[in-house]
Amino acid sequence: MGLSLLAYVLLASMGIWMFRARTLQQGEPDWLRSLHYIIGFCMVSLVLLLLLIGIIGTYGHFGSLGHSPHLWAGLISVVLVLLSAGSAMQIRVRKPWARRIHIGANIALFFAFAWVSLTGWIVVQKYLP
Secondary structure (H helix, E strand, O other), X not given: OHXXXXXXXXXXXXXXXXXXXXXXXXXXXXXXXXXXXXXXXXXXXXXXXXXXHHHHXXXXXXXXXXXXXXXXXXXXXXXXXXXXXXXXXXXXXXXXXXXXXXXXXXXXXXXXXXXXXXXHHHHHHHHOO
């Protein structure tokens, strides 16, 4: 989860940089958008891996899912990450709605990551002696 949070912070920083460059009508470095996509792909991969680990671990340990709000927090986080990635792929001059969805999903993702982190901490406490 820590790597996902790091990726989120890096992506947010780069997104703010691109937003400022666009609003101030300055050019952004050529590598910035590519790096943003690469780190975004890494974050999507990490979140899906965490989902898989969480489902397998919970099902293997308890025999079923849904023992805590962490499942819902995780599923909402996954949906928001996928929505953000999908809308990022649609951002074009002729599709201004895609940028709004991308930014909105990422703002919501901030709160979802906070929720999943809090509920995850509670789940981890169950496994500690």
